[in-house]
Amino acid sequence: MTSPPPMRLLQDQPLTGVRPQINASLKVVASIVLLIVSLSLAWAGEAVPTDQDPVRAQRAVRLAEQLRCLVCQNQTIADSNAPLAVDLRTQIREQITEGRTDGEIVQYMVQRYGDFVLYRPPFKATTALLWLGPALLLLIGAAVLARNLAVRRRRQAAEPLTDAESARARALLAGDGKKDRA
16 A cells, blocks of 8 residues: 655646635735734834934934043043943933933933033033133243243343453354364
């Protein structure tokens, strides 16, 4: 009782009645796909904001441009590639996703890192050195320069040349300085 393999049976039998079964199967599969697509379109009536939302991305960049990188100190966290700046940008995006306002996000950063984190810190007693420091350094530099120039002028005015030094200088300028070298 050996039976031929299944493929052999299909080859030996005519194909009558097979095409209607395939068409019916395709119709069922197409109906299921159409049902799934229509249901997904019905649920997609309102888009859920993601990290790819251009409005939120622009808001995150605007906030990052207001905050100083604590590692670089001369760049905003938007410009810096330091790991801390990357973490701060991530925190900004997370807080935007949580629905916090710009003021709340900036206030959180100030509470956590101090006024120094602000790229344009407010003028207060604690930030006076940040605002007045460059002007103080400029004034100190100008005072040191003025003092050095005054000392130099006093030295030159206090020591006039003697008659012998004046005669020697005139001789050197006239080109008759060979006698003095010998």
